[in-house]
Amino acid sequence: MPSSERAGRPAGHGEAHQRVAAVDGWFTLDGAGPALIGQRCKACKTFVFPPTASWCPNPLCADTEMEEVELSRRGSIWSFTNACYQPPAPYVAREPYEPFSIAAVELEAEQMVVLGQMVRGTRVEDLHVGDQVELVLDTLYEDTDREYLVWKWKPVGAEPAGGYGDRSGDRSGGSGPKKSSAGGNRMAERRRDG
Amino acid sequence: MAESRHVAVLGAGMHPWGKWGRSFVTYGLTAARAALDDAGLGWTDIELVSGADTIRNGYPGFVSGATFAQALGWSGCRVASSYAACASGAAAIANARAHILAGLVDVALVVGADTTPKGFFAPIGGERRDDPDWLRFHLLGATNPTYFALYARRRMALHSTTEQDLAAVKVKNSRHGAANPYARYRKAVSIEEVLASPMVADPLRLMEICATSDGGAALVLSSMDFARRHLEKLGGGHGAGSTHRSQSRPLAKIAAVSTVTPRYPSTVIEMPHFATDSAVTPIPRTAENRPDLPDHATEFRASIARAAYEEAGVAPEDVDIAEVYDLSSALELDWYEDIGLCEKGEAEHLLRSGYTAIGGRVPVNPSGGLSSFGEAIPAQAIAQVCEIVWQLRGEAAGRQVEGARVGVSANQGLFGHGSSVLLIR
Ligand SMILES: [Zn+2]
Numbered sequence: 001m002p003s004s005e006r007a008g009r010p011a012g013h014g015e016a017h018q019r020v021a022a023v024d025g026w027f028t029l030d031g032a033g034p035a036l037i038g039q040r041c042k043a044c045k046t047f048v049f050p051p052t053a054s055w056c057p058n059p060l061c062a063d064t065e066m067e068e069v070e071l072s073r074r075g076s077i078w079s080f081t082n083a084c085y086q087p088p089a090p091y092v093a094r095e096p097y098e099p100f101s102i103a104a105v106e107l108e109a110e111q112m113v114v115l116g117q118m119v120r121g122t123r124v125e126d127l128h129v130g131d132q133v134e135l136v137l138d139t140l141y142e143d144t145d146r147e148y149l150v151w152k153w154k155p156v157g158a159e160p161a162g163g164y165g166d167r168s169g170d171r172s173g174g175s176g177p178k179k180s181s182a183g184g185n186r187m188a189e190r191r192r193d194g
Numbered sequence: 195m196a197e198s199r200h201v202a203v204l205g206a207g208m209h210p211w212g213k214w215g216r217s218f219v220t221y222g223l224t225a226a227r228a229a230l231d232d233a234g235l236g237w238t239d240i241e242l243v244s245g246a247d248t249i250r251n252g253y254p255g256f257v258s259g260a261t262f263a264q265a266l267g268w269s270g271c272r273v274a275s276s277y278a279a280c281a282s283g284a285a286a287i288a289n290a291r292a293h294i295l296a297g298l299v300d301v302a303l304v305v306g307a308d309t310t311p312k313g314f315f316a317p318i319g320g321e322r323r324d325d326p327d328w329l330r331f332h333l334l335g336a337t338n339p340t341y342f343a344l345y346a347r348r349r350m351a352l353h354s355t356t357e358q359d360l361a362a363v364k365v366k367n368s369r370h371g372a373a374n375p376y377a378r379y380r381k382a383v384s385i386e387e388v389l390a391s392p393m394v395a396d397p398l399r400l401m402e403i404c405a406t407s408d409g410g411a412a413l414v415l416s417s418m419d420f421a422r423r424h425l426e427k428l429g430g431g432h433g434a435g436s437t438h439r440s441q442s443r444p445l446a447k448i449a450a451v452s453t454v455t456p457r458y459p460s461t462v463i464e465m466p467h468f469a470t471d472s473a474v475t476p477i478p479r480t481a482e483n484r485p486d487l488p489d490h491a492t493e494f495r496a497s498i499a500r501a502a503y504e505e506a507g508v509a510p511e512d513v514d515i516a517e518v519y520d521l522s523s524a525l526e527l528d529w530y531e532d533i534g535l536c537e538k539g540e541a542e543h544l545l546r547s548g549y550t551a552i553g554g555r556v557p558v559n560p561s562g563g564l565s566s567f568g569e570a571i572p573a574q575a576i577a578q579v580c581e582i583v584w585q586l587r588g589e590a591a592g593r594q595v596e597g598a599r600v601g602v603s604a605n606q607g608l609f610g611h612g613s614s615v616l617l618i619r
Contacts, residue, residue, distance in 0.1 A: 023323070023333055046459075047472035052324075058475055059458050078463070079351070081343035081395045087335035088316035090328060102336060104344050104463050111473040113463050115334055124396045129351035140333065150333055 022140045022148040026050050028070065029149070034137045035070035036114065036151055042067055047110040071114070073135045074156065075105040078113045080127045092141035103153050105133055119154045132156040200447040201291045202421035203617070204440065205233025205414035206580040209307070211378040211407040211567045218251050221410030221573070222262050222307030229303065229412035234428050234438040237266045240414070241299035246286040246306030246572035247277040249318060258572065259286075262305045272299060280519065281453070281607030282306060283411070283575030284615060288451045290415050300420040306572035307410030327466040327608075334468075338521070339403050341465040343395035346524030350397060353539045355527065357397060359546070361388035363523035364402050364565055366551050371562020373592030376577070378407050379566045402523035407568030411576035413583075421445060444619040446583040450505035452614040456494040464494075465608055498612035499533040499604045506616040510534025513556055514598040515585050517578035519605040520563040530558065533604050533614075557595045560585060578603035579615050586619040 021029060027036050038049040041056040043063035048056075049071060056063045080103040086093045101118035118127070119138055133153040140150040207228025209221040222245075230237055243266075245258030254261040259275040272293070276285035283306040290302035322328040330336040349355050365385055371377040383401065391401040416424065425445070428438040456464075459471035503510060510533065518529035527541035535556055536544050544550055550558040559565070561581035564574065582601035584590045598619075605613045 023329065041475075044475045046475040049469040057458060057471060058477075060477060061475075079344040079348035081340055081347055081397075083335055083337065083340065083395060084393050087331060087337050090317070090321065090332040091335040092332075093335070100335065102334060102340055102344075104348075109474075111459075111461075112470050113461070114469040115330075115336060115463060117334060129348065 017142060017147040018145060019147045019149055022150045023050075027135075027137070027151045029137070031137065033073060034135055034151065035073050036135060037068055038071045038110070039066040040069045041065070047071070047112055049110075049112065049114055072107045072109050075107040075114070075133060075153075077127060077129055077131045077133060077153075078104040078106045079129060080104070080118070080124060082124045094141075101127065103127065103133065105153055116151050116153045119152045122155065126155065198418075199295060200418055200449055200618075201294050202416045202418055203413055203446040203448060203579070203583050204235065204301070204416050204421060204424065205229040205231070205412075206583045207232055207412045208376045208573075208577060208580055209410035210376050211409035211570060211577075213378075214309075214408045216309065216408070218248055218255065218307040218309040218408070218410070219261055219265050221309070221408060221570075222258070222305045222412070223265050223410075225307065225410035225412035225573070226262060226266060226303060226305050229414050232440070233414040234424070234440055235301070235414060237303075238269050240269070240271055240301060240303045242272040242274065242290060242293050242302040244286045244290040244293075244302055244304045245273075245275045246282040246304070246576065247275050248282075248306075248308045248572045249277070250311070251309055258305070258307075262303075278453075278611040278613070279607035279609060280569070280571055281575055281605050281611035281613035282572040283577070283579075284451065284603075284605060284613030285453060285611070286572075287413065287415070287448070287576065287579065287615060288453050288613075290413075291448060291451055294415060294417050297417075301414065301416040304413045304415060304576060305410070306412075306570075306574075306576045308570040308572050309408045310406040310570065326468065330466045330468065336466075337395070338465060339395040339398060341463070342403060342522035342525060343398045344463060345528060346397050346522060349524055349527060353542065355524065355542055357389060358385060359527070359542050360397065360402055360523040361385045361399075362545055363520070363526045364388045366545070367520065367526075367559050367563045367565035370552060370557075370560050370593055371566020374562050374566065374581075374590075376409075377562045377566040378405070378409075378568050379562070398522050398524065402565075404521045404564040405568035407570045409567065409570035409573050409577070411570075411573040411580050413576060413579060415448070418447070443587040443589065446586040446617055446619050448579075448615060449508065449618050450502040450614075450616040452498055452501035452505065452612060452616075454494075454497055454501045454612040455610045456612075457497065460494055460610075462493060462495075464610070493532075494610075494612065495528065495532040495606060498606065499602055499614040499616075501612070502602060502614040502616040503534070506618070508600060508616060508618070512600050513602050515560055515582060515595050515601040516556060516558045517561060517563070517581055517601070517603040518558060519574075519578075520559060520565050521569070523565070526558065526563065526565075529604055533602060552593060552595055560590065560593050560595050562593075575603065575605045575613055575615075578605065579617065582615075582617045586617060 044061040209224040248255035278285035520526035530541035
């Protein structure tokens with residue numbers, strides 16, 4: 001939705017908003033267990049995201065029958081960053097602007113990496129390559145009568161913002177990026193073997 | 195590669211990079227005239243003009259070859275226009291080179307120029323829900339620095355790169371660029387200044403991310419036969435006593451141009467996409483797929499310069515200088531490995547030892563790189579070649595790499611455009 005449609009109308013805070021997807025057909029709207037919708041080639045079984053292909057991308061496969069499948073809801077962080085400055089339109093930013101984190105997440109079963117914002121309030125200081133995350137739906141932006149949803153990644157077992165303190169230490173027995181990066185290394189090697 | 199496949203670089207010219215706020219055509223024209231003058235040729239001697247397109251300057255930018263031809267004055271010559279995102283300049287060089295090697299023309303003019311908006315690159319206007327470049331801004335707020343930062347953070351996790359290493363790349367390039375009259379940023383900066391600049395996309399700071407600039411670059415390319423005849427004519431003939439400068443310098447030659455695409459499955463997230471290819475379906479390794487190569491060499495970026503080395507019959511060890519696409523300080527480190535200067539994970543060591551600074555074994559970005567220029571998209575890959583030409587001729591005053599004989603450029607354009615130009619003297 002262009003940002004121009006948000007302007008010029010009275011704000012309707014407090015009213016019940018209709019929750020709609022910010023993009024059609026890229027994820028399920030299942031509040032409890034949402035999933036990205038990808039495609040899988042019926043012939044060679046490779047995956048595609050977003051689900052907009054009408055052909056198989058494998059150079060050794062000329063199939064055009066792509067079936068829709070739900071992708072893994074969990075993955076591990078391949079890399080991450082944040083957006084300290086407000087991205088330009090067509091991004092619709094909160095006002096005042098709130099920096100957000102963004103992650104590239106490796107899905108093990110599909111052996112692919114998918115981008116997504118991290119849930120609101122996630123700081124890069126809390127993230128490490130190799131950390132487990134799961135898919136959730138979150139607000140991308142709102143106008144007077146609708147709330148536009150998008151997929152985001154959420155640290156697995158995350159507590160409310162500020163409660164991440166000693167998570168990595170608990171999980172890995174070591175701490176900090178060193179330990180997690182070894183996990184990232186293993187993942188990369190496994191993918192090459194496949 | 196036999197000399198019969200070489201193409202001579204008779205002239206190189208640039209318009210200084212900056213934020214000048216004029217039409218891209220004026221920059222292209224200045225660069226073209228400088229390249230023609232450098233070659234000792236007139237515009238009407240040119241048989242093909244090969245333009246590198248810009249998509250942010252309306253229709254004239256989409257047909258850049260014709261736009262520059264008209265600006266120089268319709269001469270009836272052949273025309274070509276190429277678009278390959280950041281690799282557009284190399285695509286225009288490849289187009290001109292193919293015409294020359296095929297014997298269709300003897301001498302060609304390659305031109306690229308751009309006028310750019312301030313700030314982050316935003317997608318071109320309008321609501322385009324079928325364009326991944328529009329959608330990544332809308333759904334993710336993913337700017338170009340987002341992708342650069344993902345590579346940088348990944349590198350830090352795998353190879354223990356430090357923030358100081360990233361800053362040191364900028365420091366090195368700023369020292370190189372300070373001596374380059376065509377660079378936009380000409381001030382040497384310190385590690386402390388870089389680390390004090392604001393964070394844009396963690397771990398990348400403002401001074402570690404390439405800006406967007408106005409600029410123009412041009413080359414005059416010819417067949418080796420034409421070059422010999424032309425240089426003889428300049429030396430003898432009726433101009434005796436006013437010998438052209440191309441008489442007293444080595445001739446730079448293009449030995450290879452790589453314009454490769456990725457190989458499926460491409461497992462590194464690429465701008466502007468939402469996801470990588472899936473690697474669940476193994477692609478059998480054939481002779482064609484080069485089972486002899488280390489695994490990382492099958493990744494896209496590593497395949498780019500390799501194709502140029504193979505075409506030229508040159509080994510990475512033979513390279514004396516390199517101009518690589520340092521969209522970020524971290525990306526320059528990735529390139530050290532991808533152009534074969536060292537193994538994966540060793541780039542930080544090369545940087546710290548001074549190997550890639552002027553005075554070291556293989557200076558990288560002696561021009562100052564994108565770090566000192568800011569990106570003028572269709573001109574940038576041509577500017578990389580201009581710098582290598584000046585270095586091979588010994589004309590890079592203030593930043594000259596002594597005795598440089600082999601230079602390589604490397605660049606990766608959006609949507610799968612690899613480009614690398616290998617030059618020798
Ligand atoms: Zn298939």
